[in-house]
Amino acid sequence: MDLLNTVRTPQSGLSLASAGRLESCTVDDGGRLTLTLTVPREQAPALSALCDEAAKKLQTLPNITSATIILTAHRPAGAPGPSAPAHPPRQAGEQAASPPNAAAQSTGASRGKAPSAAGGHRPLGGAPAAPDAPVLPGVKTIIAVASGKGGVGKSTTAVNLAVGLGMEGLKTGLLDADIHGPSLHRMLGTSGKPEVVEGRLQPMQAWGIRVVSLGMLVDEKAAMIWRGPMVMGAINQLLTDVDWGDLDVMIVDLPPGTGDAHLSLTQKVPLSGAVIVSTPQDIALIDARRGVTMFEKVHVPVLGLVENMSYFCCPNCGHNTELFGHGGARREAEAMGVPFLGEVPLLADIRSSGDSGVPLVIGAPHSEGGKAWRAIAHTVATAVRAMQHST
């Protein structure tokens, strides 16, 4: 905080330490420091201009290899709506996550839809939102991949589905909105940071698709402790500050459950459909049912349920063991009147493909898991094409 106090605005002499409240401070094993500060909304533009210099000062601390400052802004008392990140994460000496004028862009409203009374975002300064301007004008279809419960293979499904859709000939993007546990960059084997061109983040390319994950931009430990408004602001930025270009379909990997990210996404973009992933286990299915109900409430059609970890096929003897039961998701889909998209077995090569950064549909397309996911991708591609022809 002493170091932050040495960097002040020329006009009013404000510093990040004097005007901001420290929310969190983490240092990872590599010496990467991430500070999160809440600042008064009206001072956010002036204070965000100090972040680069302040981050450079922090980098001079012993054992610190890089420093990132994240500002979140409070609305003035009485103003409607939540607070939101005041500018994208900024690292000393790095441009990747800090497009110029980001304070005005970061809450996305300059290109986004009008803020809704239920918690939409406003720009921190600059032009007001264009009421009906679409957020992703070049993206024809947006599909969310969700699960009621964590660890059921939602991200693995999102990756193989997105790459599989690319293999089906659709121009595909993948947005990692699993803010508290972004993992897609690892599953796709991307490294380094996305470039910034003319103030807009460029998606990275992997296995024929475009991808952006918060894991490419900030320290994962910092994102894990973000609260609701910060999560919503970060998702807004990943939608509006990224140059997604023209896409046939965008897959959005949501966090597990039915929380802030889901709300933010459904308010911000017109979702064409949702794919829900579950294991056959009862407890996972109860949560999957909640997910289906949530999407139905916000009028997003559920394209179907995927049963992951459906059975374990022993690589030695070929015997199938139904570790979490079997067929539960198919029965649940029938009971809820939503399509069943297919079952994917529990296989060691699925786990290792996630760790190696080569999705199974690429690395072993003819394996049992590869075939299962290609079939699911084919069904979703058919649904996407049908939706596009009907509009």
Ligand SMILES: Nc1ncnc2c1ncn2[C@@H]1O[C@H](COP(=O)(O)OP(=O)(O)OP(=O)(O)O)[C@@H](O)[C@H]1O
């Ligand atoms: N069918 C499968 N067979 C073997 N391993 C799998 C399978 N599906 C997923 N896994 C492994 O299980 C772990 C969790 O998967 P994944 O990260 O996709 O789950 P998730 O639902 O996205 O979790 P969370 O939402 O909590 O981040 C990963 O290590 C992944 O490789």
